[in-house]
Amino acid sequence: MTSKTSIPTADNENWRMNNHSKTTYGPDPEIVLRTPCRSSYAPNEDTHKQIRVYLFQVLGRRRNDLALHLPSVMPLWGKMRIISGGDLIRTKYALRGMSNFEVSYSDAGESRPVDVIGYGQLDKISICELGEHKIYRFLRNTTLILALITPCNTDGTDALISLVGYKEFVAPVVTDV
Numbered sequence: 702m703t704s705k706t707s708i709p710t711a712d713n714e715n716w717r718m719n720n721h722s723k724t725t726y727g728p729d730p731e732i733v734l735r736t737p738c739r740s741s742y743a744p745n746e747d748t749h750k751q752i753r754v755y756l757f758q759v760l761g762r763r764r765n766d767l768a769l770h771l772p773s774v775m776p777l778w779g780k781m782r783i784i785s786g787g788d789l790i791r792t793k794y795a796l797r798g799m800s801n802f803e804v805s806y807s808d809a810g811e812s813r814p815v816d817v818i819g820y821g822q823l824d825k826i827s828i829c830e831l832g833e834h835k836i837y838r839f840l841r842n843t844t845l846i847l848a849l850i851t852p853c854n855t856d857g858t859d860a861l862i863s864l865v866g867y868k869e870f871v872a873p874v875v876t877d878v
């Protein structure tokens with residue numbers, strides 16, 4: 702999540718780097734969004750619903766109220782590079798096929814970190830400009846880089862311990878990059 706310094710568009714020179722296929726995003730120089738980009742992308746109702754579920758979890762506001770104020774256009778990006786880690790992440794949208802991901806996180810609420818590995822496909826990276834409406838509380842005037850991810854059902858198997866296979870996906874989720 703980044704603070705909005707200006708309304709970003711694919712043509713905004715404040716976003717541009719040396720190459721027209723790369724774009725830094727707002728004040729966070731660690732994230733570089735890469736083409737393909739659809740600046741006029743309008744998410745379908747299912748994606749909007751998943752974004753509302755995510756914002757409901759973060760903000761604690763009613764999903765129907767959030768639906769009234771979400772932007773209808775959210776630029777869609779195909780790739781993202783994390784500079785400090787050197788990772789280049791491609792979406793299903795960019796590859797027109799499968800895009801696997803692995804996520805590891807630690808639960809800060811526990812007395813000791815818990816590593817969890819998840820597998821699935823990264824479907825989309827979208828930019829969500831939250832406006833000034835009071836429903837956004839502490840996220841007012843914030844720009845979110847959101848990922849739509851479809852996790853795989855691995856029956857809890859950890860690839861660090863044994864070979865992991867999967868035959869099905871579970872419900873897609875949205876999270877802030």
